[in-house]
Amino acid sequence: MSASALLLVSLIAQSFEQRGFFENRALFYPQTGANDSAHVLGETFLRYEASYKFSSWLKLSGVIDARFDSHRQVEREARLDVSDRLLQRPALSLRRLSATLHKGKLTAEIGRQFIRWGKADILNPTDRFAPKDYLSVIDSDFLGVTAARATYESGGHTIDLVWQPFFTPSRSPLINQRWTVLPPEAQGIPIVDRGARYPGGSQYGARYNHIGAGYEFSLCFFDGFQNLPQFDGQVVVAPFGVAVERFYPRLRLYGADAAVPLKWFTVKSEAAYFTSSTLGAQEYAIFVIQLERQVKEFSFVGGYAGDVVTRDPANPFQFAPDRGFARSFVGRAGWTVDTNRSMALEAAVRASGSFLRYEYSQLFGQHWRATAGAAWIRGDAGDFLGQYHRNSYFSLALRYSF
Amino acid sequence: MSRLLLAALLFAPGIALAQDPRQIIEEVQRRQRSQSQRYEGTLEVIGAENRVATKRWIFERIGAFGESKAMLRFIAPAEVKGVGLLIVNHPDRSSDQWMWRPSIGRDQRIAMQDRSTRFFGTDFSFEDLEERDVNQFDFKLLGEENNAWKIESRPRKSSQYTHSVLWIKKDNYTLQRVEAFNKNGLVRAIEYRDYELVKNIWTARTTEVTDVARKSRTILKYDKLEYNLPMKDDQFTLQALRRAS
Numbered sequence: 001m002s003a004s005a006l007l008l009v010s011l012i013a014q015s016f017e018q019r020g021f022f023e024n025r026a027l028f029y030p031q032t033g034a035n036d037s038a039h040v041l042g043e044t045f046l047r048y049e050a051s052y053k054f055s056s057w058l059k060l061s062g063v064i065d066a067r068f069d070s071h072r073q074v075e076r077e078a079r080l081d082v083s084d085r086l087l088q089r090p091a092l093s094l095r096r097l098s099a100t101l102h103k104g105k106l107t108a109e110i111g112r113q114f115i116r117w118g119k120a121d122i123l124n125p126t127d128r129f130a131p132k133d134y135l136s137v138i139d140s141d142f143l144g145v146t147a148a149r150a151t152y153e154s155g156g157h158t159i160d161l162v163w164q165p166f167f168t169p170s171r172s173p174l175i176n177q178r179w180t181v182l183p184p185e186a187q188g189i190p191i192v193d194r195g196a197r198y199p200g201g202s203q204y205g206a207r208y209n210h211i212g213a214g215y216e217f218s219l220c221f222f223d224g225f226q227n228l229p230q231f232d233g234q235v236v237v238a239p240f241g242v243a244v245e246r247f248y249p250r251l252r253l254y255g256a257d258a259a260v261p262l263k264w265f266t267v268k269s270e271a272a273y274f275t276s277s278t279l280g281a282q283e284y285a286i287f288v289i290q291l292e293r294q295v296k297e298f299s300f301v302g303g304y305a306g307d308v309v310t311r312d313p314a315n316p317f318q319f320a321p322d323r324g325f326a327r328s329f330v331g332r333a334g335w336t337v338d339t340n341r342s343m344a345l346e347a348a349v350r351a352s353g354s355f356l357r358y359e360y361s362q363l364f365g366q367h368w369r370a371t372a373g374a375a376w377i378r379g380d381a382g383d384f385l386g387q388y389h390r391n392s393y394f395s396l397a398l399r400y401s402f
Numbered sequence: 403m404s405r406l407l408l409a410a411l412l413f414a415p416g417i418a419l420a421q422d423p424r425q426i427i428e429e430v431q432r433r434q435r436s437q438s439q440r441y442e443g444t445l446e447v448i449g450a451e452n453r454v455a456t457k458r459w460i461f462e463r464i465g466a467f468g469e470s471k472a473m474l475r476f477i478a479p480a481e482v483k484g485v486g487l488l489i490v491n492h493p494d495r496s497s498d499q500w501m502w503r504p505s506i507g508r509d510q511r512i513a514m515q516d517r518s519t520r521f522f523g524t525d526f527s528f529e530d531l532e533e534r535d536v537n538q539f540d541f542k543l544l545g546e547e548n549n550a551w552k553i554e555s556r557p558r559k560s561s562q563y564t565h566s567v568l569w570i571k572k573d574n575y576t577l578q579r580v581e582a583f584n585k586n587g588l589v590r591a592i593e594y595r596d597y598e599l600v601k602n603i604w605t606a607r608t609t610e611v612t613d614v615a616r617k618s619r620t621i622l623k624y625d626k627l628e629y630n631l632p633m634k635d636d637q638f639t640l641q642a643l644r645r646a647s
Binding site: 017019021049059100102104105107114116117118119121130142151153158211213214216259261262263264265266268292293294295296297299336338339340363366367369399401402 | 447449453455456457478479480481483484492495496498504506507508510511512513514515516518519520522523524618636639640641644645
């Protein structure tokens, strides 16, 4: 190989980065669900991330997910999904494909990407460009969105502008599985899923963030659509049942967040007010206040998430996990036992419904990690968390990172 | 992390007047000064049962002591590849720190109230990695040992340590060893070895810290270490942390 070819290979290697993991996970549910008799669920998951830095101002990043499971939460078709609009998880999906451009104080990212807003850790009401996969409600993952984002950062001031031309919904639980719990009066009635009406317009957002001496805060605005669905229900005669169709109301958000490190705690707070021009949609505010502290190898985050409804058309057909976790005391404790081992406990507690999750995780060598966990859910059928009281589970995961 | 940071005691410029412990410390700092620094660190944590865990990162720093900014990006083990840490040091208060985890896709401010917390499960505490002004300490010359000054340093502000003892080599003003104590006795011992002259700065290529109570130790080796590279402020911001992920 010539010297110039060697130099070229060396330069490419320096600019190319990759990482990923392969994970096998098993979930054991001691109880069956009303519409789901399975006790064991197996999932296999591969994530591959790669990026290439063409120059100091241009970088291309991509992430691909591949999945298979035993419970048909994952689609059984071998095609690459780029929209994330399927009811099931796609077997093969393009999670990210974006170009990041950087010049001086300006950063722009164009393409499928992740846009995360907010400072709180237990709930992020201002995080509007971050739809989630809620197929297992209490164990959600973020979905990418197709957008253009420009960020200008000067000193302690940052302005973030986002335009999202294509809507990406959050993925709600499948109707024939345990994370959809129908009210007792609806049980036994066949439900026909008629899919979704997706909004066609763009979404916009702007955020200003300021880092000062001993504090930081941000203000944000969002105009677009709720990524969590409401449902239209219609009785059909032949065959008899209820046909449901998802739709996504218009949404406008005014939000703020702040973080202040104090002597004993770091205080983080986040609040958003949601309005809508769609008939039948609620208007409400969600707020979070949390305290955070590390004590040696222990970390503690605890706080309260609340909501205030200002317009309630009493539409019972909606899926709203963000508000479902509100009116709760929420906390998380972690213990880094050593460089290889850690434990975590998280909880959401209120009078009518609670959940508690524990995880123990251990790294073996440089690549393998095993994680064992348990989640316990209790409460009343009328409560967002309590309705899942038959879904407590044990989990075991083995991950190979590369 | 940075050997300069690890020195954890070194601070405003000055001219050495032998036998005055404050001026010896100031001279150590003056000889270590650089506008920027970059290295690849390999860190081995050797637990009480001789289990070894290895981490690797790329470290970059810009600016003067007490007001510097640093960016640390993990490159190994595989599961933490892409995790980044931005540290903004202040002369008058604890540093601001943000962590970037690719799995959650956003920065998170780290609560830094307890500086005795161990750094990512290693034997370094966050306090060991801080940059602090020389005026935050009282110094006393205890004597000389093996051609090195032995100096006691007592913090004026709150610290996990009651005092530390430093050994500084007389011929080149390099830090050889630090022993840090609390009211119960020795807590940590930090040794600096394998000194090399890099761009006219005497540089320890290996730092070893021993946590006496846990009976574990951490060895940090510095590869590809360079000083005074052209770096810009916009490489040390939250957006830079995001771009680097």
